[in-house]
Amino acid sequence: MNEFLEGKIKAVYVRYLSAAFGSALITSIYSVVDMAMVGQYQGSDGTAALAVVAPIWNIIYSFGLLMGIGGSVLFSTVKGRKKSTAEIEDDYFTAAVIGSIILAIFSWVGLILFEQPLLQVFGASEALMPLAQQYLLPVKFVLPLFLFNQMLAAFLRNDGSPRLATTAILAGGVFNMFADYLFVFTLDLGIFGAGLATAIGSGISFLLLLTHFLTKKNTLIIRKPTNILKKLKEITVVGFSTFFVDVAMGIITILFNRQIMRYLGTDALSIYGVIVNISTFVQCCAYSVGQAAQPIISVNFGARQGNRIRETLKYALGSAGFFSLFWMVLSLAMPLLLIKVFMEPSQEIIRMAPTIIRSYSLSFIFLPFNIFATYYFQAVMKPKAAFVISITRGLVISGSLIFLLPTVFSPSSLWLVMPITELLTAIGGVLLMKRYTDQLPNQSGIKEAKKKEGLFSS
Template identity: 65%
Template sequence: MDFLCGNIKTLYFKFLAAAFGGALITSIYSLVDMAVVGQYQGSEGTAALVVVAPIWNIIYSLGLLMGIGGSVLLSTEKGKQISKCKHINEYFTAALYGTLFLAVAAWLIMIFFDRSLLMFFGAEDHLLTLARTYIQPIKFVLPCFMFTQMLAAFLRNDSHPGLATAAILAGGLFNIFGDIIFVFGFDMGIYGAGLATAIGSFISMLLMLSHFFTQQNTLAIIKTENMINRLKEICITGFSTFFIDIAMGILTILFNRQIMKYLNTDALSIYGVLVNVSTFAQCCAYSAGQAAQPIISVNYGARAKHRIIKTLKYALITVLFFSAFWTLTALLLPNQIVRLFMAPSFEILSAAPIIIRSYGLSFILLPFNIFSTYYFQALLKPRAALIVSVARGLIVSGFFIMTLPLLDADLIWLAMPITELIVALYAVFIMKRCTDHLFMEKAV
């Protein structure tokens, strides 16, 4: 694929199709688990998976830290057309070793401290038992989840987005059918959902590794003399994407604690549904960012401003579509969404519409805010990306989650709509500034 001379529209939508498929199937891992477990074990099963959700956020975000950070730098160097292949592959090598280190560390923590971790995330009594049962089979393949995120990013930047999508699709399809077979067919309950998810991730990683045996592959593990410096560059560049997923875990913890303090278990179950819907909306935003990023990064290295602006135009159109779709879904189909994830009680169906519609207003701006971090990363503006991700994922959102319930418990559902609005105002200003001043010396 020719990022420097190829038709921008063709390139973007080809990458969008691949990225969207991959992002969609990734989100299906948790969605199908929650839907099946909710139908099998009711609202307690749904609530248990809400408690586990921050673990997924941490694992995926660590993979994205290395994958997005390393692949952006690799693509930018390719665009300069002055770098030797060896220099470019230093970023891949450093990202690979960085992912290995993080995977082993996360693995050990999950094996020896899973109980303490889940209790910190809000699990107690029967919810703790269910949550530990779910993650039991996942412990065996925990690094696979991290490596699939890292490898998918590099495959997209190595002109093989189709394989990344096919690998994630294969694992996701196994997870869907495995959930049904293990949970209901073999009557394994929540353990079966965890088992299907674990096997699906292993399948995805194996298929991605096949890229290294194709003629298309330009990635290689090489001796890297500046390993520490390369890892530092990767972490700085990829941190904002990393924090987006980490922030979902942080926000889930804050919401869990505030909901149990001011509301009840029914509200927590509805929030569990919102977590999954929000994950879907967020994954759609990822796909727009992941489709645009390789094209923008290479052309940024080549200083091709007009191609960057054209790519941005197509990405913003995509973001607008996703915003409209998810907002309308939340506003028009609240109880239908709830029924998808559980067999709800009358109390849940009564409370769900106002909760989902209020929180769903955040979907108007969520896709744009997330895409903006990818855009800033592709232009090597990590500070702008960091401000957006930290503001919406911790500072601004955390402030409203903690303070709004003091006025009225139900105001907690407006915390994210208000946050997304404030962050979007900043992101629009900086995006315009970055685009207008491409290749000028002053950084944003």
């Protein structure tokens, strides 16, 4: 933890950002490569089928982030306080592991027992249902691993092993890319092969993440926890906003799927499937900023190092701004290139796609900031602010506009739902971030504050 409290902020942040970016990017590649391969093999129906499956990934990953981010924020915050003990830190890790097991069992059983009804709710038609089920068949065997990978990667970053977390996710992602081509095209397994490659890739990542526990750097220990229910509640409260970001994406995807099929048809849904994957890349870039800054901010918040938090915030906002501009400009400039990566488009899709992608991509200018804001509020122990941002962005505004805009204006106004949502959320996020950042202690007041808290004596 000394590097968080004493190291040069820029160097530490850049190291953690590079690791987190690689990890987040490769996580998104699982679904992106699957959609690209399946779209090229089976056309727009394959792309639309994976758009139907997308909410399942959102739910599974969100459970992993709930336990991983919530537990690791508390783990790092208590480490930053001189009065913390290893037992307290380990209690949060143990509680996160127990919570992950419970959620994994719940998700696993739910998908096995209710696969078809769930896919119907997510927008599957009779034509898309068989394709979605073929993809999920191998995935169901290893479903808990996707959740555990998210949880363990978060703790490894907070335990000083960001590179191992990245290497593990990278190894699974690279395997997935090569195996996708082998299984889908060479072995002619189609959409089933894409699911098989994804399933095996998750297993590779999981095994590599476990090697952290064999290293000398490891401080994560599972022990009999005290007040397990209390700690699970604390983890849930702190991690809920990050959890809801992904859950909300799943909910919004379901609502979009249903509204698109109601007003615009399968071609529009296949284009939206591409947008979901582009948006996944943008979100993963935002996750990397939050995951890089969160351990530094959490530890320094526990140590009351306000100026170090402000410096970290400066670099994080700069990174978020770069990703915002990159993805918006790319989407505005080359919408058909993005479409052709994921499918062999028909003439109708070529006609429709540029307007749809350009309209939706206006949201990318605000999306990275809004996601980072939830990480920041969690790291400075303001879970209510993080909750307000995530629930407003993920459900209240976007959910209302999905139903309102096509009714009041036209079906094509669906593509403006997220730009309007992200803009309104960003305004609120800026105001809350300024308020809580202004409340952080100045460096000059640290010793006095620590004396009052009894954290050390001069």
